[in-house]
Amino acid sequence: MKKTNLSFIKPLAFAIATVGLMAGCGSDDSNSSSSAATSTVVDSEDNQLAFDATAYTTVNISLDGVTMAVRQYRIVYVANPIEMASQSAFGSTMLLDDPYIYQTMIVSVAEASVSDENTALYFKVNNAGWFTSAVATDITEGAEFVSTSDTDAVGAALKAGYVFIDVGTRSRGARAVDGSWAGKAPAPVVDAKAAIRYLRLNDALMPGSAERIVVTGTSGGGGLTAAVSASGNSADYLPFLAAVGAAGVTGEDDSLASTINDDVFAAVAYCPINNLGNADAGYEWQYNGIRSDDNTGSLNGVAYSAGVQPAASAAIAALFPDYLNSLNLTLDDSSALTDATMNSAIVEQLKEELERQLAAGTDVPDYGEDFSVTLRGTTYAIANDWLTLSGSGTSATVADIDFEKFLKFVTTPIALKTVVAFDAVGVTGNPNISGETNLFGSDSYEYANFTQWSWNNNEVLGDGSGTDDTGLAWSDYLASTSELATQLKLINPIAYLNTDADSAPYWYVRHGMIDRDTAYAMQLTLYYAIKNDKSVRDVSFKMPYLTPHSGNYDVQEAFSWIKTKLDAGI
Template sequence: MNRTILITLLILMLLNVSLSFSEVSKIQFSSNDNSLKFVSSKYVSQSQTYQGKLIKVRAYEKIIYVKHPVDSNKQVINIYIPEEYFVGESINGFNTNTAPIFFPNHIGGYMSADPAKFMVTEQSTPNSMNNRTVLYALSKGYIVASAGARGRLTKDLDGHNIGKAPAAIVDLKAAIRYLKFNDQIMPGDANKIISNGTSAGGAISSLLGASGNHPDFGPYLTALGAANASDDIFAVSAYCPIINLENADMAYEWQLSNIHTFDFRGKKGDLNNEELGVSQDLKKMFPPYLNQLSLKNVNGDLLTLDSNGNGNFKEIVKAFIVKSAQKAVDSGSDLTHYSFLNIVHNKVMFVDFDGYMQYIGRMKTPPAFDALTSSSFENNLFGNETVNSRHFTNYSFTHSKEINPQIADKLQINMMNPMHYIGNSNAKVAKNWRIRHGAKDRDTGFAIPLMLSMLLQNKGYTVDFAMPWDKPHSGDYDLDELFHWMDNLCK
């Protein structure tokens, strides 16, 4: 074995990083990144009409963004640059030097994803079928760069798993490094990269913003031959991020333990006695977790919950529901027929929390994420090169129904949770955040995005958090508001 590769393997073992020999052997110990240089002449002109405006772009598609790809079909980036920027014109106050870079991803369910596209045909894959957000961004003068990524089911030619955590976040970090590395020769400002994603894609968007340049990801990026550049970003847009997975089961039951029926992807029913017991166990575990975060409200008051799950943190959740309902009322919606809302003269006074939970209903059976049978998407995410699925909470591991249960490594779990990096001195955290979680979203508990928002605010970052009324698990539904927020940041 090459002596340099042997040394690298030993270092990775000390760091508790699991990389296959085939990945490590592809590492080049050279500062020559010419293979990752952006070639401005390799483009295709594309155009289409959007909202009455003809949008012309130079399309740079399927650029491999690392020197040593392990999945050259997914580790590619599409870059779309408005034609105006090549002839000295401006759009929306931006020009070739100042245009921000919008970085949307199409990751869902922690599956592999293709990059977003400008032109979409009937033959396009489901992951690339919606390019409305891309068109909107370009119409506002943003350069669009969208990267594909590996997912939890990705395998190499030998059948080994190569897309388990943290593959997706590593891939998108490598794409960010590609943009930063080529900043001087590409139109746009790579210091103004704004990520965007929904669900698992919202989680990865959050991770990009929380873990900039953190050394945890260094060995993985080195193995892929990522560009010699930083991977921190300017701002984060995250819709319903599925994050904080190791604590999400507790948060889900804290919110929904009184709801004993479920409706999950066509399967409906009542929780059995065992599931009801699990629900109560997990509910009791949430207050100690919330309390140890030492989160504070805008007045500096410590947010807490008592052993029954009540306290001022719960009141904060209720306040966001009320605020969401009030915005809907102010927009002309009639909500007076909802018995769980008290509305006086078009003013939403308060919400009955239990009544509101009955209204939105329960989606998942407990545990919602770390299934006792290791059968959830998230269990599958935390597998390794040879094991498809593993537990990632001590509760499910100790109560597992598997014959030989396994639990993921602590580092692997941490690397998928933005909460772990916010406040970490080795991470450069994005300054600006916009987080949306629909008020009718049942995929994860309301506490999950709210805790992220409060932690960011407590650490001094700017956060715009809201729970749009009656919105289910979805994203990109308020593009006017999103890009107004982005314009205010970038101009």
């Protein structure tokens, strides 16, 4: 297969380096499973990616107290992996022993399920904070799992007979051997799609069905899950897939084509940090009115009220209404989802969750009583000054929600992110590489501002970002180069929902009731974009009671939902 001429292409020799128990140098007669794609290997790189069913180790685990043998395959899933050197995060740098650990997946399948060609593939991405995710697995010798636990997705998956796949991907903070920042967007989405394509290519040789892939992740991994699941089979990714030697990509430049699909069956996304290009606008629109010194930290030693944060928050918040209204999304009653109706839509979700809890017998405090909230190991008693109930016991209902006071309640035990929350580098006196800014820009620079306000207000000379270095305001910069605009689109699920992309037909999305890591408005925007997509058959969305930023806390409910959708068929 010929390659698009991208700077991060590496020699094919890297692809056949042995990495642990790498499977990928087997027979030449591998088949693709995709019903909509060619069923035979089409080029030499696909031959390099043939699955070797004999290249596994066996680990013995305990599932519900019973010993279970699990076959485990370690696979470099692209033919042309990037040779990586290090990962930078939180002010420190970690050197890598395995240069391909970010484009590797670990496939685990119980011995009893090895011959099951119809079972689901539970495809787990990590990427908390949108950081690079080195492949790792909890399925190790002697590990113990409980299938009935509400926090043990591994146990539930193995009990159901699913193939469990841990996927490594490049993302922000990753640096290649050649010194380039090789994890820039859309790298994590590209890598996840490449792993899916490997599974499609080798479906006839591997356990399970690549037509039944369930992608799951939390936080940044939830955002990655949403982006992958929304953008199935989009040709936008082909140049990037070609560069790393993903299965099923042929041609070059304008003639790039695909013989293999990368759409998925279902998405299970927890608190997805998604739509990063608009996440700051949504965050400040949601929280600007309640920010104070009590719930917003200082920046560079300057208190919230004494510095530039209030003005920045107000300016960024003002950008959200036009964006939201431009999406033309509709609510359940066919009315428009706009800045005028968004908060009411959030309140309706809160009401539904609270009334579910009341009907189930949960002791929800009435007005004037205390909520008991546990966060990061500390329990807080917080007075209820925002929720009024009607009736009592399991027949109680929600009479009123004061939404502004609810937002203050949410930010009582844990402060809001400082301004700016996501595109934070080089602005408002922030001295750190924080937020998602280093997911964007040229691989020659560590970061690039990716939102209008931060770009126009970058104050660090020589960082290659902002009007101060380029001489171009935001709109002019986007018009002058396609790189940043392309990056923003290819990691954003909203850009692919309600288009001709093959979005996943089934979605399970959760955002905790007291999760302030992204705005409720951003999650409702995602929910209604999914719901408005006519190709989506079902979306389950909830804001679980008193749940903070987290995932896999409702495993039994999630896996029951997955089973129902799998039983319904493709």
